[in-house]
Amino acid sequence: MEKPTIVTVEATERPKGKTALKNLRNEFKVPAVAYGPKLDSNLHVTIPELELEKVLASNKTTIIKLVHEGKEYSTLLQSVEYHPVTDRPLHVDLFALEEKTPVTITIPIRLSGTPHGLAEGGRLYQPLRKIQVLCLPKDIPSEIVLDISHLNIGDTIDVEAIDLEGITPLRASYRTIAVIRPPKGGLAELLGLEEEEEEAEGEEGEEGSEGGEEDAASKEESDN
Secondary structure, three states: OOOOEEEEEEOEEOOOOHHHHHHHHHOOEEEEEEEOOOOOOOEEEEEEHHHHHHHHHOOOOEEEEEEEOOEEEEEEEEEEEEOOOOOOEEEEEEEEOOOOOOEEEEEEEEEEOOOHHHHOOOEEEOOOOEEEEEEOHHHOOOOEEEEOOOOOOOOEEEHHHOOOOOOEEOOOOOOEEEEEEOOOOHHHHHOOHHHHHHHHHHHHHHOOOOOOOOOHHHHHHHHO
């Protein structure tokens, strides 16, 4: 199991006031708050926007090692507030990990191998691309990799296929991760499978939410 990428970020104390925050963003620094069982009180800091962008650009799980006043904190990106026009990050929430405290985290799912069913004209469909799991910080994977080379037309691979030590999927074991559909038209149309695909695609966006983001106005108030 591949471990998460670690990005080290130097954090500085965050000044108060709207003008100060505006100046920080002009200097390509992003206001952030870190919280969690490891911390006696929340850390209100700023981090370089460039380092944050490295984390946002990654399609794998990333741990941010926050360095502040000589101390290091392993954190997970919890939520991001973006500018509605420029799409630049305006504020981030970080969750500080504690080694003995389990954490709920969304992990991407990557399929490996070429299914036998594709050679027979089948179509690979993946309704579940990420999944929430419960694990200790030491067991957090970079991604969950599932081999699907053995799948034929009509075969599926479900959540129960995730069998990693120390990791508990927070989804029903029967939930489908991937399926090899019949070719378009013909049998697929008769069985109504194409309609099922459209419905499931609409549901997929619900997976992986790591907490709601506050609106810009409420964030600005909490920053001051």
